[in-house]
Amino acid sequence: MKIGKGVEWAAHSCALLALLPANAALPLEALADFIGVPSPYLAKQMQLLSKAGIVKAKRGVAGGYKLSRLPETISLWDITGAIDGTTPSFRCTEIRQKGPCGASSGEVHAACKIAASFRHAEDKFRQELNNVKLTELVAGIALGVSDQRKSQIKIWIEQNATFSS
Secondary structure, three states, X not given: OOOOHHHHHHHHHHHHHOXXXXXXXXXXXXXXXXXXXXXXXXXXXXXHHHHOOOEEEEOOOXXXXXXXXXXXXXXXXXXXXXXXXXXXXXXXXXHHHOXXXXXXXXXXXXXXXXXXXXXXXXXXXXXXXXXXXXHHHHHHHHHOOOHHHHHHXXXXXXXXXXXXX
């Protein structure tokens, strides 16, 4: 399964949004600048996150993006599914029914071992991502960050966030 770079951008954006006070939002340009990607590219990811109900966009002077749910209710699978979609990676084409020795439809009662194995592996993959919540990601990221950098991030947020009353 290939995970697109948009998932990485979205996960980092959500982790940053999780640090915001409840009355704050971050403009798209600030988010894009923070993670070092062009804002038109990040805009697509943010639209997908918004459509999935993970973030909400606020318009106007105090506009920007903020999480629409509590970080502990957002999983890495929620983010991945929002960006890359939830269609299974493996799609069985019933090869066993094709060719000169293909099985008849009457002989095929269940998924073949190949299809079942891929499905099982993908289910495990999705479950693992579903078990990782945004709060866990933020805490894990913070472990490797110096106090000086944490202070810089706090100041950056204060300077770039928009606040509503």
